[in-house]
Amino acid sequence: MTIRISFDGDEVLGREGQTIAGVLLASGRRSWRTADGEERGVFCGIGVCQDCVVTVNGVGSVRACQRTACDGDAIEREVR
């Protein structure tokens, strides 16, 4: 089943059950965070490195590789 989430306002389609990182990667995005001015995306993929964190429905620092995407989730990029 298809789910719809938004990333910085853009609609992104994913498959039900995928992680937020999985949905974003499948949509062709490689990075969704800025660290010291440089782009970052998924790195460890198993919840250890904290590199892939995003803001989900207003809550910051959520690991995209671990959180299952839910229909309607609003994802925002984080900058530090």
Add this chain to the structure above:
Amino acid sequence: MKRRVVILGAGPAGLAAAQAALAHGADVVVIDEGERVGGQFWRHHDTLTDRRLQHQWARFERLRGALERATVHASTSVWRVDTEHGVRVHALHGPVDAVDREPLVIDADALVIATGAHDRALPVPGWTLPGVTTAGAAQALAKRDGVALGGRTVVAGAGPFLLPVAASLAQVGGEVVEVVEAAGARAIARGWGRAPWQFAGVAGKAGELGEYALSLARHRTPYRIGQAVTRIHGERAVEGVTIQRVDARWRPIAGTERHVECDAVALGHGFTPRIEAAIQAGCAISPDRFVVVDARQGTSVAGVFAAGEVTGIGGADAALAEGAVAGFAAAGGDPADARMRGPLAARRRMHAFAARLATHDIAPGWTAWLDDETIMCRCESVTVARLTAAAGAAGSSRGIRLATRAGLGACQGRTCGRSVEALLGRPLGLDRRPVLSSVRIGELAACADEAPAASADAG
């Protein structure tokens, strides 16, 4: 009253421990961060996972079936383990990194620590570019999400785990350009007697590795040995890598550089055991940073057992055998029981396999591929130059940490700790962590308010 055995981690070791403890009549509680049991080895999703990527799935289904008689807390992160007055585990249950997860406090007669390991990826210039991940990330994305990391991926590092990663990427539609193994032909011949997948002394393993080798051949993916990715290129994401021959100490050999175009790199130079719960529980840790266990998988702390990668990197089969012994002993079982003969024999066999894995141990010459601008600590963007300057000036381990912030970021040194220590040639004590997992301050405060047993200094 039944003996309560709490098991941290539901990968092969934890699941085998649960099954064995249940067989001995214990009241079993299994806690895992994931939404589903299985750990990294059996990471899956019911509809997204391609079953061909799974191994020993029937075994997993049997182990999962046994859990019907246990209490399973999935999506639960343990943040503290107390062993001063009996075993007490503090955890939070709820969606990953949500704001108001439910606190759990669980008392136990015995604890089995089966928290596994995560990939160790050595820093290399350019490794923070999007498109560079650990080998485990590539594997997890393929298995769990059905997503290929990139269109053209270079898989690089050391050890037989690179082979299933390459096979998984190919299975979900990614092209693996090369598999690059740092151990050289001489080391591999000495360590394995022949190619790893031909290593015949271990039942089961030879066949599994052989499948991966066939997958490489089918996809015409070259398997390069004695080579390493020494630089990753790209502006805003990966565009290519430099691959070089390395000597027996993993020092890159000048003049052997090759450029390979790719849009993804999966790095895996071995594994780092997740030993922080064992450290907090007071368990003795070996000089090479594994949990020390006896023949019953007992740690130095009474009532605390450990199994799987936290006790030494040996793969899923070793973890299954060790887990069974640990669970049975934790439940009060006698290891001389006839039911333990199988696991004890399997453990012996798999430890012989694990000894061969040392062929692929990181050799100290790798730091020669770093340059001054290479980021070591990804969380705080700390470069080689800043670290070496601070080590010269600040002296103490604490001084280096505070001056550079290396290892003090969000991952708490899990990603860079051992590499920073290798670069500076000294331990920095980065794996001692007062809080075992990501917890929001508000959740911690709520735990202090609600838990009647919490002492006044808990906040």
